[in-house]
Amino acid sequence: MPAGAGSAPPPLLGLALPATLVAVWEGLARAGVVPQGILPAPSLVATTWWDWAFGARGMGLNPYLGTWRETVLFSARRVFTGFAAAIAIGVPLGVMIGWNRLVAGTVDPLIQSLRPIPITAWQPFAIAVFGIRDAGAVFLIGLGAFFPIVVNTTAGARDTPRNLIRAARMMGATERQLLLRVVLPNALPSIFTGTRLGLGIAWTAVIVAEIVAVKSGLGYVLWDAYYVGRMDVVIADMVSIGLAGFLSDRVLIAIGYRVLHWKQFGAR
Structure with a gap:
């Protein structure tokens, strides 16, 4: 094992590469190597984000001033509603597929045939059924998160050691107790892996979903800003999406550490 392989990296190490890339990007933009209309300098993007987040609404002709927080909240609410629905359906179904051969033979082929269909292909269906409203976006989000959750939960339930099952049955455990006290705890690491993938x-x-199915949120602002040629807003929006995804993933990892305190969890 290489020296230091078992130790945690310094807290600021993860900032080194992004900071280097931003510095190079800023230098190329200031030198005129990168066209500002296509790839604005990070300093301009930072100024745009500040105005977007803290600017006074209704001042001037900039429609984005002061709208960042509500834009992020619109998207976050949709994400966590769809994500919660995916967990509520995907975890119990995945446990049953991994545990029960009849359920696996009946349900798993359908899931595996639907799983390769991209989210974009479901957009016309979502708009036709739900219209241009939140329900269509939540449906697409939940559908996207559902498949990694159910697949990983199934794998975790199937990997339950048979010796544990035999021991539990010898002690008089019922099928319900086996599921709740043996199969489900054994599947938890895989479930958390699936939820992290699903959240991403x-x-x-x-x-x-927001580019087409609704008229608010980060996706809507992203497309609207591109349409009017505001690439600084586009990049500020992309950074906001990345930070929101990163922070929500950190929260999920923190929950995983508490729930799976008996097992190492999360990326080092």
Whole structure:
């Protein structure tokens, strides 16, 4: 094992590469190598984001002033509503698929046939059923998050050691007790892996959904800013999406550490 492989990296190490890339980007923009209309300098993007977040609404002709917080909240509400629905459906269904052969034979082929269909292909269906409203966006987000959750939960339930099951049955455990006290705890690491993947896809899906299915949120601002040629707003929006996804993933990892205190969890 290489020296230091088992130790945690310094807290600021993860900022080194992004800071270097931003510095190079700023230098190229100031030198005129990168066209400002296509890739604005980070300093301009930072100024735009500040105005977007803290500017006085209704001042001047900039429609984005002071709207950042409500824009992020619109998207976050949709993400967590769809994500919660995906967990509520995907975890119990995944446990049952991994545990029960009849359920696996009946349901799993349908899930595996629907899973390769991209979220963008579901957009016309969502608009036709739900219209241009939140329900269509939440449907797309929940659908995107559902598949990694159910697949990973299924794998975790199937990997339950048979010796544990035999021991529990010898002690008189019922099928319900086996599921709740043996299969589900054993599947928790896989469930948390699936939820992390699902959460990342949920933040991707909200942008896809908001570009077409609703008229608010980060996805809507992203497309609107591109349409009017505000690439500084586009990049500030992309950074906001990345930060929102990163922070929500950190929250999920913190929950995982508490729930799975008996097992190492999360990326180092």
